[in-house]
Amino acid sequence: MEQFMPSQTQLELSRRDLLISSAATIAVTAAVAPAAAQSPGNDMAYTSKVSFAVNGEKRDLEVDNRTSLLDALREHLHLTGTKKGCDHGQCGACTVMVDGHRINSCLTLAVMHEGDQITTIEGLGQPENLHPMQAAFVKHDGFQCGYCTPGQICSSVAVLEEIKANIPSHVTGDLTAQAAVTAAEIRERMSGNICRCGAYSNIIDAISEVAGIKA
CATH class of the missing domain: 3.10.20.30 (Beta-grasp domain)
Known part of the structure; x- marks a missing residue:
């Protein structure tokens, strides 16, 4: 069976037709879209x-x-x-x-x-009236560049509330007992807050102080 091979001219025509039709489609879409957005019947908010x-x-x-x-x-x-x-x-x-x-x-x-x-x-808290967690971060140098610090502090406050509410984490050993504030618990619960400066040990010290435990 003789295999059909398109000529170079046919290939060029096909490519040219494709480009023309694509340009026409884009032009029509651009013209219609604003009109559709402004149409009184368009209720999309x-x-x-x-x-x-x-x-x-x-x-x-x-x-x-x-x-x-x-x-x-x-x-x-x-x-x-x-x-x-x-x-x-x-x-x-x-x-x-x-x-x-x-x-x-x-x-x-x-x-x-x-x-x-x-x-x-x-x-x-405000500079003249710091939240205990903010004061602890300052005391223990729980930051360097400070960019992640607002998120770290908000997360730290919430972490202690989570433990107080007895919400377990992946490292909680006994699900039948009250969750305890430990370094392991703090590390696990704070793992979603990244500090590129690496102030993690100081952050743990700050949270531990607020929680009233020894880091």
Whole structure:
């Protein structure tokens, strides 16, 4: 059987036709998309109103539906103590507390927190009135560059509350007994907060002091 082999001219024509049709498709899409977005029959909402309390103060925002809680805090409310590190939930620099539980604020949308109580590093204490955990971090040099420190402190406060509430971790040996504050527990529970400067031992000392145990 004779095998058909397209000529060079046919190949060039096919390539030219493909490019022309692709360009035409892009042009039509670009022309139609804005019209569709402005069409009276298009009910899709791109922004939403959300109301939550931040550090005890009610805040009302209208944000793009895709806005993370981290960006709402930093860009809309100008609470820049909460840091954007990896923006993928891997470093813990953006840790805040929502209804008493710590979360990575880069991994959650602002519109998901209607009515919630949010605490950032600014809500824990002020320079003239430090939270005990903040004072312990200063005393034990629990930071160097300081970029991860707000997330570390928020996470540390929440860790002690988790242990107090008897929430077990992967290293909790006896699930029938009250969880204890130990160096192993602190290391495990704080493992989601990364310090590139390596101040981990000092962080453990600070948390241990607040917990009232020997590091």
